[in-house]
Amino acid sequence: MEPLRIDAGELTADEIIEAMRDGRRVVVTADLFGDERELTLRHDGETFYCDTPTRLHKHTEEAEMRACIEKMGYAREE
Template sequence: MAEPLRVEAGELSAEEILDALLDGRRVLVEAEMMGGTHRVSLRHDGTTFYCDTPTTLHKHTEREEMLACIRKMGYAKPEPE
């Protein structure tokens, strides 16, 4: 198993995060939420994408759904408009 990729929210683009997941790496994101800093675990098992937060486990089956989640939750750096 590959070593997890540890990043801070906003450090990588959504595509870079997704590429790491598709390469079989777990991505651990340090993110500000609920008044503190928490670790979010993003992973892909070959079929389903998982976004494990301190309060919820989100599952996505489609690549575009996972990209939208990464962007919406603020895990990726903002994209230029």
């Protein structure tokens, strides 16, 4: 399945998580430290991953992933 490519703020956290739950990787273009960078959000059925240029975050709960997506500005506000 082709990754879903978005710009930060383009989709809501619900839309991002729904795509991840459907098995899609979500590649987000975001401003990180003054540069445009791509990061990948994914879900393997048990764990949510946020793979940034500087580190890999893991979340076991959907609520944790949602909070990370919102805190980092990857989603638009609902």
